[in-house]
Amino acid sequence: MNRWLPRTYLTLVYLLLYVPIVVLVVFSFNESRTGYEWGGLSLRWYEALFNNRAMVQAMWNSLWLALSAATVSTLIGALTALALHRYRFRGKKVLNGMLFIVMMSPEIVLAISLLALFLLVGLQLGYVSLLLAHVTFCLPFVVITVMARLSGFDERLPEAARDLGASDFTMTRTVLIPVIMPALLAGWLLGFTLSLDDVVVSTFVSGPSYEILPLRIYSMVRVGLKPEVNALGTLLLVFSLVMLILSQWILLRSKR
């Protein structure tokens, strides 16, 4: 019993975690309109999804936003991690503290503070405001991922590069960047997923000119049941799964 009890318990909790996801996937292939009864296998909801032009546009918008937010946050996050790792400068603790605050504070707090800023400086809510906001909440995750990689790294390498006459920039490019590459990829994928998934911050900082997927889903699921959402959710699930496996694979491979 001592061996089986923990295993049974683990299995039970995993079951609970996965039942809703399995239900969603199964019902996405359901012919029936009502969404509760099984009406036979069908791809009609996937068809409906792709025939909906506004939906397809929102998908592209979200993908583009996630791509750009992940790229910018990886770039700035990597530079931040390098600065924190290598430079001594005044206010380092303050910098660290700000990153920590972004990561820990409830999303809604970040959301309203950014909304206040954008309205104050007169920035029209749309792609740019979404990008700035998404990069900001992705940033600490990239920094942490890269810092973790840098902390296990032989300090003598950059010194050797310097002694051989490399400038700071050359040394970063030829020594540090290759070392942190796996962390950059993992951070990028994490940023991409966070951006694609975000509802709370986007609700506040998006405008009618740039509709994104999570907000479209949000307006669909608030009332009643929409079978298209099952299909969309299944697609998003497969997509995230691929991204997650990719990032784990990159991290595992780099450890060897």
Next chain:
Amino acid sequence: MRSLTQQPFRTAVLVLVWGWLLFLVLTPNLLVVGASVMTRDPGSFISLPLTLDAYRQLLNPLYLEVFLHSLYMAAMTTLVCLLIGYPFAWALSKVGKRNQVLLIFLLIVPFWTNSLVRTYALKLILATNGLLNNALMSLGVIDEPMQLLYTEGAVIIGLVYLLLPFMILPLYSVFEDLQEDYLRASHDLGAGRLSTFIHVIVPLTLPGVLAGIMLVLLPAMGLFFVPDILGGSRNLLVGNVIKNQFLDARNWPFGAAASIMLTLAMAFLMFAHRLSKRRIGEDGV
């Protein structure tokens, strides 16, 4: 100026990083603090004079009730997560290393999946003619469908479902660090299982418990889309109030004050977490 000419790269990096964080983290947060002590203005959102009205409004019985109800649901969520997560993390840390990697992967897959879609999936299960009711009725457990959706319970289930991994992961990491030596020492000194649990395991895993509470309790007050989808109009979170004040009612000072309360709660929990870690450090463990 020396650094500017000699190390242009370093300077550029520092300017970019500082610029971003000052502009998009520090300034916005100061704006919220500022907005919370200003007067509501229908035209420009906020205006002078300075006032503490927004904070006084937080104590208005109507809102106080909403806040307390939200706090109650968040606390229940946290408690349920802890009750499920603590034994779960313990059991997980006992599994063989190879399986552990896979099991943790399975734990974070849902975390990487769109949370709105997962909340919606719960709706399929909990609805009046949903899967759970249908299953229970066909099994003959109940005769009539139960009202599960649009209840306080549905909101708590939704929040637990979304936040459980955030409780488990920090707990798992403290159980991983828990060394068998301490348990054996406790046993050798004559402690029973219960006494070992209370005097050794609980104190050593306390930082993980507090980290988990921190990661669950605060989002559980802010995730406004969960009550929107599962809770109906009577089971609101602080997040719904803040969202409503900023986007619909246009009462910024009040929304800002409510958000500052959340931030203060976060600061308090972080302080408690740090304290618990320090205490363990001082004991030489």
